[in-house]
Amino acid sequence: MAGISITDVRRAMAEAAFSPSSRSSSSAVSEGNGGRNFLDHLSESLKEVNELNKSADTMAKDVAMGKSENLHETMLALTQAELSFNLMVQVRNKVLEAYQEVMRMPV
Numbered sequence: 001m002a003g004i005s006i007t008d009v010r011r012a013m014a015e016a017a018f019s020p021s022s023r024s025s026s027s028a029v030s031e032g033n034g035g036r037n038f039l040d041h042l043s044e045s046l047k048e049v050n051e052l053n054k055s056a057d058t059m060a061k062d063v064a065m066g067k068s069e070n071l072h073e074t075m076l077a078l079t080q081a082e083l084s085f086n087l088m089v090q091v092r093n094k095v096l097e098a099y100q101e102v103m104r105m106p107v
Contacts, residue, residue, distance in 0.1 A: 042091075049084045056081035 056077040062068040
């Protein structure tokens with residue numbers, strides 16, 4: 001699957017969670033990822049998922065209208081778009097769970 005992997009997401013979440021408290025959340029940057037923060041990774045991943053979905057929809061329309069007979073590549077694109085979307089939903093769920101857990105912590 002193109003784009004971001006589960007390992008990349010876990011690494012970015014760990015880096016964000018264990019960054020020094022002197023940094024603000026919007027400027028928490030890891031030197032290992034080229035100066036990009038977790039929000040940048042998420043927004044880039046969302047754009048990639050959106051592009052995969054648009055591409056798969058276009059390919060499906062072309063097959064349905066008879067403009068293309070490449071059913072195999074269309075099915076692969078649709079499956080890749082579906083898997084990317086499912087990964088995005090799972091990452092969102094994990095981030096929300098982590099946020100809710102932090103909010104339940106006593107101060």
